[in-house]
Amino acid sequence: QVQLVESGGGVVQPGRSLRLSCAASGFTFSSYGMHWVRQAPGKGLEWVAVISYDGSNKYYADSVKGRFTISRDNSKNTLYLQMNSLRAEDTAVYYCANEVTSIAAAGTDGMDVWGQGTTVTVSS
Amino acid sequence: SYVLTQPPSVSVAPGQTARITCGGNNIGSKSVHWYQQKPGQAPVLVVYDDSDRPSGIPERFSGSNSGNTATLTISRVEAGDEADYYCQVWDSSSDHQCVFGTGTKVTVL
Numbered sequence: 001q002v003q004l005v006e007s008g009g010g011v012v013q014p015g016r017s018l019r020l021s022c023a024a025s026g027f028t029f030s031s032y033g034m035h036w037v038r039q040a041p042g043k044g045l046e047w048v049a050v051i052s053y054d055g056s057n058k059y060y061a062d063s064v065k066g067r068f069t070i071s072r073d074n075s076k077n078t079l080y081l082q083m084n085s086l087r088a089e090d091t092a093v094y095y096c097a098n099e100v101t102s103i104a105a106a107g108t109d110g111m112d113v114w115g116q117g118t119t120v121t122v123s124s
Numbered sequence: 125s126y127v128l129t130q131p132p133s134v135s136v137a138p139g140q141t142a143r144i145t146c147g148g149n150n151i152g153s154k155s156v157h158w159y160q161q162k163p164g165q166a167p168v169l170v171v172y173d174d175s176d177r178p179s180g181i182p183e184r185f186s187g188s189n190s191g192n193t194a195t196l197t198i199s200r201v202e203a204g205d206e207a208d209y210y211c212q213v214w215d216s217s218s219d220h221q222c223v224f225g226t227g228t229k230v231t232v233l
Contacts, residue, residue, distance in 0.1 A: 035222070037167075045159070045167065045210050047222035059220040062125070100172050107214045107222055110157035110172030117166055 002026040002113045004096050009118030012086055022079035022096030022115060030054070030074035031102040035111055036081045038092035038120075048094070049081065052106035059107055064090075086122045093117040126215040128225035135231045142198040144228045146211030149192060154213045156194040158187060162207045170209075171196060198230070206232045 008020040022034070036048040049060045049070040058070050069082040079096050097111035129147040136142040146156060156174050159167040169178050171187035174194065184199045198205055211225035 037224075044208075044227040045161075045212075045224045047212075047224060050222060059222075061221065062219070095166055097167075100169070100178070107220060108155070108216070109214075110155075110169050110212070111159070111167075112169055112172075112178065114166040114168070 004113060004115035006094060006096055006115045006118035009120045011121045011123060013124050014087055014122055016086055017084045018086060018120060020081040020094055020118060024077045029077040033099040033104060033106045034072060034079045035097045036070060037095045037097060040092040050107045053103055057106040088122050091120060091122050093119050125221060126223045128211055128223055130211060130225040130228045133229045135233055136201045137233045138201055138203060140201055142201050142230055144196040144209050146194040146225050147192055151192055151194050152190045156189050157212045158196045159210045160207045201232055203232050206230055
């Protein structure tokens with residue numbers, strides 16, 4: 001079955017960097033757009049970024065633009081989120097999710113399956 | 125930026141119908157997706173493209189979208205439906221942004 005497993009979270013000081021990974025299995029990873037979504041403690045869902053199935057299109061939330069980079073390695077069935085210049089307000093559980101429809105324009109589709117999330121805490 | 129507004133909470137008795145609204149400017153022109161999130165768990169897609177259900181989602185969950193309001197309807201509500209629900213759209217009119225609603229807590233009385 002479709003499975004997404006995030007890793008790479010942890011405690012990091014403000015201004016430092018962290019890279020999250022999302023390992024995919026059970027589906028043709030290279031055919032689906034992928035999202036990162038985060039949820040701060042006690043808050044709602046906040047979209048972070050999306051990448052098209054082939055990596056050619058990437059879009060970011062204004063809150064992370066210029067600091068975060070989404071990428072993917074289709075040969076390894078893995079999605080990444082490089083997070084630089086981290087701030088306290090980036091503290092959240094980070095989820096990866098795949099889009100419902102294959103070979104769709106990035107972002108236009110719903111988010112079908114979600115991983116269990118990895119926690120990022122930015123604190124001095 | 126595009127804003128989606130949901131009521132903070134909805135209460136419903138078991139067996140009754142819950143309706144969760146999602147308001148946005150001309151939201152009827154966009155595809156709306158709905159997610160259910162239970163405490164400590166990842167979100168689950170329950171309706172996509174306004175009214176389609178992923179496999180495994182009960183027919184009790186349905187969606188509609190017109191004008192400035194999209195609605196998720198849960199029929200014959202069960203205790204297990206108690207959760208937070210979020211609507212979501214893709215706003216391509218600005219800088220290509222995905223937008224989530226503010227979330228609605230559904231309480232089963």
